[in-house]
Amino acid sequence: MSAPILVTGGGQRIGLAFARHCLARNQPIIVSYRTRRPAVDALENAGACCLHADFATDTGITTFIDQVREETDTLRAIIHNASDWMPERPETDPAEVMTAMLQIHTMTPYRINLACRDLLEQSDHGADIVHMTDYVVEKGSAKHIAYAASKAALENLTLSFARLLAPSIKVNSIAPSLVMFNDGDSEAYREKTLKKSLLGIAPGEGAAVEALQFLLDNPYVTGRRIGLDGGRHLV
Ligand SMILES: NC(=O)C1=CN([C@@H]2O[C@H](COP(=O)(O)OP(=O)(O)OC[C@H]3O[C@@H](n4cnc5c(N)ncnc54)[C@H](OP(=O)(O)O)[C@@H]3O)[C@@H](O)[C@H]2O)C=CC1
């Protein structure tokens, strides 16, 4: 039995698609979910270990790390996918937005990587950490300022952890721009957003799954960012 891959925020969309992809390849998987949905039941029925986790507090992170360590003594990879695309709003306290964003996108990966390093080092078939960041780490975002800053911090963690953990653990990030729309996005928003990239599509979860699998398979990439963005920087 190969070592499990840990995916955070695997209850929907990209994390869920990657969890399903792993199960289809008989790759054991541990998934964190915050909201229990039928998709999580289905993952469990298909053999995934699904752990409830809310990373909004330090205690939530500590509890999750303890649960993972009870579950396994080795990990093949950690995919830091859990995320909240929280905008600044007039009615919201900016301090709360920044705290929440740093907690989920920076503190959580930072603490899990340090606490689970020994589990990754026990893997017989290589070991990886992948941070899901965002195209906006290059450009900033007027409507998601704290989100962009916290993803930029995560991008920087990629560099530090790649240095710290080489050569036994590769550490990379994937920086998507539009991969998939959210339910409720208007036609006008969809049209405007599609025009932001050269390729002009919303490729769907599969494009992210392929990028993740590429990083796991490749033996010579570490400390790098894959731009999954349809050439958005050239528009
Ligand atoms: N989709 C896209 O077009 C883009 C995606 N990305 C990045 O790719 C990754 C995956 O994207 P996508 O699938 O759209 O992400 P989603 O926002 O759809 O899902 C993220 C998951 O993270 C979980 N989560 C959020 N906050 C917390 C928390 N405090 N504790 C525990 N879990 C939490 C959510 O749980 P719950 O189910 O309870 O809400 C959700 O299941 C993310 O890191 C995202 O930032 C970057 C750019 C574009």
Ligand SMILES: Nc1nc2c(c(=O)[nH]1)N=C([C@H](O)[C@@H](O)CO)CN2
């Ligand atoms: N955690 C999330 N991060 C992001 C999302 C999302 O739905 N959840 N969506 C985006 C958008 O696709 C954006 O890139 C274009 O509309 C960005 N990050």
